[in-house]
Structures are given as C-alpha cells and as structure tokens.
Amino acid sequence: MTEPRDTDLVELAVPYALHALSDAERDDVETRLSGAGLPAVDSFYDEVRAVRETMAVVSAVSAAEPPEALRDRLLSAVRDDNVIALPRRRRNAWLSVAAAAVIGLGALGVGLSLRPPAPQQSTAQQVFTASDVHTVSGAIPAGGTATVVFSRDRNAGVLVMNDVPPPSPGTVYQMWLVSDDGATSAGTMDAAAVAPSTTAVLADLHGSKKLAFTVEPGSGSTKPTGALIAELPLI
Amino acid sequence: MTQLLDRPDTLRTNADTYDGHGPVTADLDALLRRVAHHDREAFAAFYDATRSRVYGMVLRVLRDRGYSEETTQEIYLQVWRTAESYDPASGSALAWLLTLAHRRAVDRVRSEQASTQRDARYGAATVERATDNVTDAVISGEERQRVTACLESLTDIQRECIELAYYQGMTYVQVSEKLSANLATIKSRMRDALKGLRNCLGVR
Numbered sequence: 001m002t003e004p005r006d007t008d009l010v011e012l013a014v015p016y017a018l019h020a021l022s023d024a025e026r027d028d029v030e031t032r033l034s035g036a037g038l039p040a041v042d043s044f045y046d047e048v049r050a051v052r053e054t055m056a057v058v059s060a061v062s063a064a065e066p067p068e069a070l071r072d073r074l075l076s077a078v079r080d081d082n083v084i085a086l087p088r089r090r091r092n093a094w095l096s097v098a099a100a101a102v103i104g105l106g107a108l109g110v111g112l113s114l115r116p117p118a119p120q121q122s123t124a125q126q127v128f129t130a131s132d133v134h135t136v137s138g139a140i141p142a143g144g145t146a147t148v149v150f151s152r153d154r155n156a157g158v159l160v161m162n163d164v165p166p167p168s169p170g171t172v173y174q175m176w177l178v179s180d181d182g183a184t185s186a187g188t189m190d191a192a193a194v195a196p197s198t199t200a201v202l203a204d205l206h207g208s209k210k211l212a213f214t215v216e217p218g219s220g221s222t223k224p225t226g227a228l229i230a231e232l233p234l235i
Numbered sequence: 236m237t238q239l240l241d242r243p244d245t246l247r248t249n250a251d252t253y254d255g256h257g258p259v260t261a262d263l264d265a266l267l268r269r270v271a272h273h274d275r276e277a278f279a280a281f282y283d284a285t286r287s288r289v290y291g292m293v294l295r296v297l298r299d300r301g302y303s304e305e306t307t308q309e310i311y312l313q314v315w316r317t318a319e320s321y322d323p324a325s326g327s328a329l330a331w332l333l334t335l336a337h338r339r340a341v342d343r344v345r346s347e348q349a350s351t352q353r354d355a356r357y358g359a360a361t362v363e364r365a366t367d368n369v370t371d372a373v374i375s376g377e378e379r380q381r382v383t384a385c386l387e388s389l390t391d392i393q394r395e396c397i398e399l400a401y402y403q404g405m406t407y408v409q410v411s412e413k414l415s416a417n418l419a420t421i422k423s424r425m426r427d428a429l430k431g432l433r434n435c436l437g438v439r
Contacts (some may be wrong), residue, residue: 019427055401057438062292064291066289070290075279
C-alpha cells in the first residue's frame with residue numbers, strides 16, 4: 001500500500017469505531033485493511049480500540065435503568081436456550097478448519113480429526129494408541145491453549161486448540177512445522193475456526209522439530225512472514 | 236517475537252486495556268468468559284453490572300423506551316450467544332459490550348430512518364448532562380461527574396460531532412452535510428474530540 005492511502009485509512013479509524021460509516025464504506029475500509037501494510041493495520045486497530053474504550057467509559061453519563069421485566073425475560077430466554085447449540089458450533093468450527101487447511105496445505109497433508117466413519121483407524125486413533133505417544137501443551141500469549149499429541153512412529157499428530165481468541169480481522173493464524181530445512185505450512189485458522197475449540201490432524205511430521213504459530217495477512221502465506229505468537233517443541 | 240512458549244501458564248496475556256475506574260471493569264472480563272461457557276449465573280451478574288450503561292446508551296440513541304427495551308434484549312441475547320468471540324487482547328469486556336450494543340442501536344436507528352422521517356423526538360444536538368436523579372449501584376456519582384466534566388471540556392463543535400455521529404447514528408458524511416463542513420474537517424474534529432476525551436478520562 002502506498003503511504004497516502006494508508007494515512008487516509010487511519011483517518012477513518014474514528015468514524016469506523018463510532019459506527020459512523022455507511023455499510024458500503026465500512027466494507028471498503030475492511031477490504032483496504034486486508035491489503036494494507038501491517039503498521040497501518042496496527043495503528044488503525046489501536047485507534048479503534050482506544051475509541052471503544054473511551055466510549056465505554058462515557059456510557060456512565062447516559063446510564064438509565066431498564067424495566068425490571070426485561071431481566072426476567074432475558075433470564076428465561078437463556079434458560080430455554082439449550083446447550084446443544086455449543087457442539088453444533090464446534091462442528092462448524094471444524095469444518096472451517098478443513099476449508100482453511102485446504103488453502104494452506106503446502107507439501108504436507110492436513111486432515112480432519114472428525115472424518116466420516118472409515119474402515120481403518122483414523123490418524124487420531126493411531127496417534128493416541130501409539131506406543132511412543134507424546135503430548136506438548138502451551139499457553140498462547142493472547143489467551144487459550146494449544147496442545148499437540150503426536151507419535152514419531154506414526155509420523156502424525158493431533159492439534160487441539162481451546163479458547164484461543166480470534167485473529168484480528170484481515171488476518172489468520174497459520175501453523176508451521178519447522179525442521180532444519182525450514183518451515184512448511186500446516187494449515188491456517190480464521191476467526192470462525194478458532195472458537196471455542198479446534199482440532200486438526202498433522203498428517204506428516206517428517207523431521208519437524210517444532211510447531212510454530214504466526215499471524216499472517218489475508219488467507220495465509222507460503223512462508224512465515226508475520227509475528228510469531230507461539231511455538232511448541234515436538235520433542 | 237522471540238517470546239516462546241514451552242510450558243502451560245508460563246506466558247500471560249498482556250492485554251493493553253483500560254485499567255478501570257471502579258471495580259466493575261476488571262470483574263466483567265471474568266464474568267464474560269463464564270458466559271461464554273453458558274454459565275447463567277454469570278450472565279445474570281454480567282447483565283446487572285452493565286444493564287444501565289447499555290440501556291441508557293441505547294435509549295439515548297433511539298429515544299424511545301419500547302424500541303430501547305427490545306434492542307437491549309437483542310443485545311444481551313447476542314452476548315449470550317457470542318460471548319466466546321470476546322478477545323481480551325483487543326479490549327475490555329465493557330468496550331466489547333458497548334461496541335456491540337451501539338452497533339445494534341445504530342442499525343435500528345438507520346432502519347427506522349429508512350422507513351420514516353425522523354421526527355422531533357430526535358431533539359437538539361447537545362450532549363445531555365448526566366441526570367442527577369439516577370441512582371445506580373454500579374456507577375458512582377463521581378464517575379458520572381468526571382465523564383460529564385470531560386465532555387464539557389470539549390469545544391461545542393467537537394461535542395456536536397460526537398452527538399450527531401455517536402448518539403444520532405449519522406455517518407460522518409451525513410454529519411458533514413448537516414454542519415456544512417468538508418469531510419476532512421469532520422474527520423479531524425471527530426478525531427480531536429475522541430483524543431480530548433481519551434486524554435481527559437485517562438484511557439490508555
């Protein structure tokens with residue numbers, strides 16, 4: 001992106017945060033953000049965040065008590081809203097991972113842990129029952145945890161991510177299997193894919209020594225370019 | 236960049252959020268995480284801690300009690316269903332909530348505007364003073380006074396921009412038409428207004 005356009009973009013951060021753009025303008029800004037340089041995107045969202053925090057504090061001046069009946073209606077609405085909604089959401093998340101993983105495949109195969117019933121043991125089952133099964137786990141700095149269960153004998157692993165916050169708009173999380181020869185993409189995750197829990201199979205570990213997570217623009221990169229957010233040693 | 240994780244809980248989120256005036260802000264994050272797991276008690280507590288801010292802001296935008304009650308209900312049902320999308324790294328729970336609430340209020344105003352002409356109930360372009368007769372368990376009188384003082388420290392023109400854009404749901408293009416000022420001027424007034432408020436309120 002050229003400098004003037006990026007500057008122009010940051011000037012729209014306040015109207016954007018105040019919801020003072022038309023739908024068309026907002027879409028336009030979001031499209032431009034996905035193509036803008038990282039410093040511009042960062043300063044845009046820094047400003048948006050500051051405006052939102054400020055207006056949250058300002059809400060003290062307009063405070064007014066809602067009718068009591070509203071509380072009763074809401075509590076009874078959530079009582080009836082059964083928890084079955086959650087697994088369904090998870091399922092969607094897994095499907096999104098599948099879609100995202102296809103894009104970021106590279107040389108390695110990334111499959112789904114939830115496959116249709118297969119005659120053979122699934123990769124996940126093979127990993128979990130392997131004699132050399134290992135587990136590594138770590139906290140993601142932005143929140144949530146990542147766990148990899150893997151087996152060198154089976155040359156495969158299963159990644160489980162819990163409660164990881166979604167990536168900023170216009171970016172994805174990308175997973176990389178890192179060996180002495182460099183990093184190979186092991187799939188990407190967008191905002192829909194990360195919450196509340198995501199599972200992906202790492203179908204070919206080869207000589208990889210760690211699994212790294214970066215933030216990448218758009219739908220992912222062929223090589224790691226963005227900030228490294230976490231790393232799990234595969235030893 | 237080089238901060239690696241090797242064991243659980245060795246790294247902590249360092250969300251750069253508003254450090255909170257009053258006890259509410261810090262607890263809301265924890266409550267919202269519990270709401271994400273469909274904890275109904277947490278939802279009730281979250282509602283009680285925030286309802287007057289949300290309903291009051293919505294009422295300020297919609298100027299109609301019936302619409303505001305309906306919209307507030309939709310907002311909290313959205314909270315119940317989407318609490319898991321709250322990302323502490325991108326701001327406080329209160330900011331997440333008020334953003335979601337304001338979006339809905341503005342959408343409602345614009346759809347009402349699309350079908351009918353706005354009438355006199357949408358009133359004059361002034362930011363109201365805090366209503367002194369509101370007794371509120373979660374927002375202290377001092378806090379309201381402080382915010383009111385900060386709003387009053389803005390220039391009339393800056394306050395008007397916030398009034399029209401934030402409370403009347405106008406786009407900045409509509410604000411520029413209404414005030415017969417060019418777009419660049421309006422953008423910079425809005426930005427100055429927010430910067431002034433932010434500094435005055437000590438929001439990081």
